[in-house]
Amino acid sequence: MAANLGGGESEAEGGPVRHVPVLLAEVLQALDVQPGDVILDGTFGAGGYSSAILAAGARVIALDRDPAAISGGQALVVQNPDRLTLHHSRFSRLAEHAPEEGLDGVVLDIGVSSMQIDEAERGFSFQRNGPLDMRMSGEGVSAADVVNRAKVSDLTRIFGFLGEEKHAGRIARAIEKRRATEPFATTRDLANLIESVNPRKAKDKIHPATRVFQALRIFVNDELGELAQALFAAERALKPGGRLVVVTFHSLEDRIVKKFFADRFGKTAGSRHMPVLEEKAAIFQPVGKGLVAASEEEAQANPRARSAKLRAGWRTETPPRSPDLSIFDLPDLAALARMGA
Numbered sequence: 001m002a003a004n005l006g007g008g009e010s011e012a013e014g015g016p017v018r019h020v021p022v023l024l025a026e027v028l029q030a031l032d033v034q035p036g037d038v039i040l041d042g043t044f045g046a047g048g049y050s051s052a053i054l055a056a057g058a059r060v061i062a063l064d065r066d067p068a069a070i071s072g073g074q075a076l077v078v079q080n081p082d083r084l085t086l087h088h089s090r091f092s093r094l095a096e097h098a099p100e101e102g103l104d105g106v107v108l109d110i111g112v113s114s115m116q117i118d119e120a121e122r123g124f125s126f127q128r129n130g131p132l133d134m135r136m137s138g139e140g141v142s143a144a145d146v147v148n149r150a151k152v153s154d155l156t157r158i159f160g161f162l163g164e165e166k167h168a169g170r171i172a173r174a175i176e177k178r179r180a181t182e183p184f185a186t187t188r189d190l191a192n193l194i195e196s197v198n199p200r201k202a203k204d205k206i207h208p209a210t211r212v213f214q215a216l217r218i219f220v221n222d223e224l225g226e227l228a229q230a231l232f233a234a235e236r237a238l239k240p241g242g243r244l245v246v247v248t249f250h251s252l253e254d255r256i257v258k259k260f261f262a263d264r265f266g267k268t269a270g271s272r273h274m275p276v277l278e279e280k281a282a283i284f285q286p287v288g289k290g291l292v293a294a295s296e297e298e299a300q301a302n303p304r305a306r307s308a309k310l311r312a313g314w315r316t317e318t319p320p321r322s323p324d325l326s327i328f329d330l331p332d333l334a335a336l337a338r339m340g341a
Contacts, residue, residue: 020048020301020302020304020305021046021048021049021052021109022109022247022294022298022302022304022305022308023247023292023294023298023305023308023310024048024049024052026292026310027049027052027107027245027247027310028052028053028056029288030243030245030287030288030292030310030312031053031105031107031243031245031312032105032243033053033056033057033058033105034056034057034058034104035056035057035058036057036058036059037057037058037059037104037105038058038059038061038099038103038104038105039053039058039059039060039061039103039104039105039106039107040060040061040062040063040094040097040098040103040105040106040107040234040237041053041060041061041062041063041107042063042091042094042106042107042108042230042234043063043064043091043107043108043109043110044062044063044064044069044070044073044086045064045069045109046069046072047062047072047073047076049107049109050062050073050076050084051076053107054076054080054083054084058083058104058105059083059084060080060083060084060085061085061087061097061098061103062084062085062086062087063086063087063088063089063090063091063093063094063097064086064087064088064089065088065089065090065091065136065137065221066136066137067088067137067138070086070087070088073086074086090137090226091108091226091230091233092225092226092229092230092233093233094106094230094233094234094237095233095234095236095237098237101239102237102238102239102240102242103234103237103238103239103242104238104239104241104242104243105238105242105243105244105245106234106237106238106242106243106244106245107245107246107247108227108230108234108244108245108246108247109247110223110227110246110247110248110249110253128187129186129187129188130186130187131144131185131186131187132144132147132184132185132186132187132189132190134213134216134217134220134221135220135221136221137221140220141220142220143216143217143220144183144184144185146158146216146219146220147175147179147184147190147216148179148183148184152169152172152173152175152176153172155168155171155172155175155176156168156169156172157331158215158216158219159171159172159211159212159215161215161331162214162215162218162219162224162252163211163212163213163214163215163218164211164251165211165212165215167197167198170197170198171194171197171198171212174193174194174196174197175190175193178193187213190209190212190213191207191209191213194208194209194212195207195208195209214250218252223253224252224253224256224328224330225325225330227253227256227257228256228260228323228325228328228330229323231244231246231256231257231260232320232323235264235283235284235315235320235321236320238315239315240315240316240317241314241315242314242315243287243312243313243314243315244284244312244313244314244315245287245310245311245312246310246311246312247308247309247310248308248309248311249304249307249308249309250307254309254311255328256328256330257311258311259327259328259329260327260328261284261286261311261313263280263327264282264283264284264313265282265283265284265285265286265313266279266280266281266282266283281316281318282316282318283315283316283318283320283321284313284314284315284316285313285314285316286312286313287312287313287314288312290311291309291310291311292309292310292311292312293308293309293310294306294308
């Protein structure tokens, strides 16, 4: 599951937490799984959602960009050879794996998994010293590349926007000064530098490095861009009546999902000063009453559920529109990832 933003225990900081699928009952209810349905699980992870969907009698097409998740899921494939296929793929490409007749449902659980957090060699957690990596797929620019090569202004933007870090500029300048003599190589190395710049106060609930680590992880894996493209892909791949269910874990992700559904529900956003100028045909209709959060009981039993938010919609017969990233109002941070690599 994704790391918590801005409060509570962070997965980048905390100890091992047993993988438990968040909002499982609510996800199944929103999907309305029926025997014989074809459901795409775009974030297979440890297979929690897929297992429950299979138990409900559906066929599952599962994706994960992490090769370790694909390897770990083979036992479940063997148990369900006719009803589960598992693909090493980003969920932004989910439409490529959908049958021609369309999908009955798509579920996305956004963020980093507990297995990735618990493996020091993946470089997601600074409590488990390891290489400063954070790549879910093991490919492309690593967190070390970003920290050691990005301009101070770019680091400030990354930490400030993706981590909502108040001291982004100060931390970025300290990184620049330190890397001039010795590049950053490990998670603990970077965390110690951040803590020296922004010491932890007794009242602080999270480590000073938490937001920077979150920002680096989101940036390295282009998580917001992937989510936006996955929503457009689900729109193309779902058949009429099919359901899209998305579970997010922090405000940036939820904002993207909220804006997507608001646009696809046929509501054109205006302002309190301007009337709505255009009425668009609805591509999705809401499932349930809107935002769903974890119950108090689940949040107490599974700390990672505390910040979880579920939004869902069902697909109408209106043809899909062309993808338009402008509806999300995201800065072009992905362009920084080139950095001459």
